[in-house]
Amino acid sequence: MTKWYRENAPITADKLADELMRLKRGSVTRRHFLGVTGLGLATAVLARQPGLFNSAAFAGDLGTQMSIATWPNYHDPATFEAFTAATGVAVEVNVFGSNEEMLAKLQAGGTGWDLFVPTNYTISTYVKLGLIDELDMSKLPNYDASTETARFTNEGIVEGKTYAVPKNWGTTGIAVNSNKIKAPVTSWKEFFDVAITEADGRAMVHDYQLTTIGNALVALGYSFNSIKPDELVKAEELLIRVKPHLYAINSDYQPSMRATDAWMTMCWTNDGAQLNRDMPEIQFVLGKDGGEIWSDFYAIPKSAANKAAGYALLNYLMTPENAVKEHIANGAPTTDSRVLKLLPAEVTSNKIVYPDEAALTPLEFGAAVTLTDPGRAELMARFKSA
Amino acid sequence: MQAAMNTKRNLVTAALVAPAAAWLCVFLVLPFIAMLIFAFGERAPEGGYQAAFTFAQFANLPTRAAAFWNTLVLAPVGALLCLLVAYPVAYYLAVKANPRYRLILVSLVVVPFWTSLLVRTYAWMYILGSRGIPNLLAMIGIEDVRMLNTPGAVLLGIVYGYLPLMIMPIYVSLEKLDRRLLEASADLGGRPVSTFFGVTLPLSLPGVMTGVALVTILLLGEYLIPQLLGGGKVFFIGNALVDLFLQSRNWPFGSAIAVTLVAVVVVVLMVAMRIAWKVAGTRQVDLV
Numbered sequence: 216m217t218k219w220y221r222e223n224a225p226i227t228a229d230k231l232a233d234e235l236m237r238l239k240r241g242s243v244t245r246r247h248f249l250g251v252t253g254l255g256l257a258t259a260v261l262a263r264q265p266g267l268f269n270s271a272a273f274a275g276d277l278g279t280q281m282s283i284a285t286w287p288n289y290h291d292p293a294t295f296e297a298f299t300a301a302t303g304v305a306v307e308v309n310v311f312g313s314n315e316e317m318l319a320k321l322q323a324g325g326t327g328w329d330l331f332v333p334t335n336y337t338i339s340t341y342v343k344l345g346l347i348d349e350l351d352m353s354k355l356p357n358y359d360a361s362t363e364t365a366r367f368t369n370e371g372i373v374e375g376k377t378y379a380v381p382k383n384w385g386t387t388g389i390a391v392n393s394n395k396i397k398a399p400v401t402s403w404k405e406f407f408d409v410a411i412t413e414a415d416g417r418a419m420v421h422d423y424q425l426t427t428i429g430n431a432l433v434a435l436g437y438s439f440n441s442i443k444p445d446e447l448v449k450a451e452e453l454l455i456r457v458k459p460h461l462y463a464i465n466s467d468y469q470p471s472m473r474a475t476d477a478w479m480t481m482c483w484t485n486d487g488a489q490l491n492r493d494m495p496e497i498q499f500v501l502g503k504d505g506g507e508i509w510s511d512f513y514a515i516p517k518s519a520a521n522k523a524a525g526y527a528l529l530n531y532l533m534t535p536e537n538a539v540k541e542h543i544a545n546g547a548p549t550t551d552s553r554v555l556k557l558l559p560a561e562v563t564s565n566k567i568v569y570p571d572e573a574a575l576t577p578l579e580f581g582a583a584v585t586l587t588d589p590g591r592a593e594l595m596a597r598f599k600s601a
Numbered sequence: 602m603q604a605a606m607n608t609k610r611n612l613v614t615a616a617l618v619a620p621a622a623a624w625l626c627v628f629l630v631l632p633f634i635a636m637l638i639f640a641f642g643e644r645a646p647e648g649g650y651q652a653a654f655t656f657a658q659f660a661n662l663p664t665r666a667a668a669f670w671n672t673l674v675l676a677p678v679g680a681l682l683c684l685l686v687a688y689p690v691a692y693y694l695a696v697k698a699n700p701r702y703r704l705i706l707v708s709l710v711v712v713p714f715w716t717s718l719l720v721r722t723y724a725w726m727y728i729l730g731s732r733g734i735p736n737l738l739a740m741i742g743i744e745d746v747r748m749l750n751t752p753g754a755v756l757l758g759i760v761y762g763y764l765p766l767m768i769m770p771i772y773v774s775l776e777k778l779d780r781r782l783l784e785a786s787a788d789l790g791g792r793p794v795s796t797f798f799g800v801t802l803p804l805s806l807p808g809v810m811t812g813v814a815l816v817t818i819l820l821l822g823e824y825l826i827p828q829l830l831g832g833g834k835v836f837f838i839g840n841a842l843v844d845l846f847l848q849s850r851n852w853p854f855g856s857a858i859a860v861t862l863v864a865v866v867v868v869v870l871m872v873a874m875r876i877a878w879k880v881a882g883t884r885q886v887d888l889v
Contacts, residue, residue: 319847
């Protein structure tokens, strides 16, 4: 049958509709469909033009579904719908609360993720444990390393090989409901002071050792990344003293802040921007005594079931026109100057998303050892069970 | 002849037991053995498990004493609260309710199971959150009531979530109750209260015991309700386990805690059941 079509191309309209229905029913593969209808060739020609239909996305059979592991409130749902409409691949989204949780799932195996969103300090560990592959940059024609900010992208490169490409960067600051809290909160020291006084029973810390312990260390004047036992002891004392006054230990703080159950929380840039957009009384401040600056990446697990679709979605997300919509929805700052140019002025002038360089100076990038240090993990567990 | 019948009966028994036995072996016994092996191992530098033989994980158990304590206190307290709420409901369903509507009423008890416990517990987050009941209380002048993320909220969630599991066994044991015994008690001058404590309650004890055991065992492994309604501050052993496997990736220590929890549960339940059956047994003897 296929041979008949090859000999009698071009295809008639009836037959095209017929083949389309067969494809929709799943009777034939997309490859077969593209082959018999000549659309594959047409797409290949069109793909020379940069845009939606590119050779990488349609080079192979992408299957019908894929899965991505990411953070809460981190994508524009329309992005995945548009990707599905363009490629026929449905995207299953798995949401996580911490990098440790993602690492634990990948270490245990059998996740089925084809793409995931690790943070800068985890990448060297993933590489060391052999959990992610070097990216095949030929499958990501829409990524342009020359337009990226090296400060945010270099941790995706291990020993000269690119294992991950950046999604966005951000900071870990403090979200404060200014209707409820009148005391100034401009540093992590003040965060913990206010948490036991004016915000008694109304403050939240992350269910994540890296930021909760890190910010407690900063409040005491130590490094965000400290793993020195004597400094960790001090941080533990502070956290355990504050614990009875906390509203909750939870990384999903948006619902509580929106309901004004909580008045103050440790907060990532993108959540801060989203909260402030909907409730202007919630302000986002960076600790003047320090804190975290980070970048999130896209990487493809070695165990991915549908790598072709993983690359296709990644390439789709790296297209500036698509990335812009993502950034407008999630509120985190971009690492890509092509995207920055396309963003509306009210986004790029938003000081929550693009703070002054001076405010970023005291911030530190998380270190790989900060994530994997067993002492910090145990400290967090003692804090939570105290 | 007799021997042949016995062989046949044995074969039938074996065939009936085999699926459950295979299931238990693959999904309970083998994982438990793996857990035992892990419990004597070490955490690999980046997390996970590496082979070793050490008692270090068990020596580390006191660091989770608070979680054990919370669990061992809140599980029985939760089960007893469940019992206090469930018994009158079961009594009404089995004894007082109009038999015509009884089936409908009993199925209403099961209806909540049609929705996931996760969703129902989430609903409680909004009911107890400051835009829920505290907001209503504020309207009548009772300000600043904090309900969510307290041990009380966790207990409430527990009672709510596990109530049907307590009602059902008590209902079944009360339904079998021989009414003539109640009449006999009344004939012999027993007032309703003494009839209840002398006849009804002792005869329903097997159902009560089943319910308490069922709820307590499930509560000892509870994770979801403390996580959602306790705000991560009310920490059960289940939460400690989730953290060890999913956050700090300390499989050996997690395994040691899990093994210890199983041991504690077995001992506690054996002692509790022994005492309970003894009490129930003597009461029943008194009746005869």
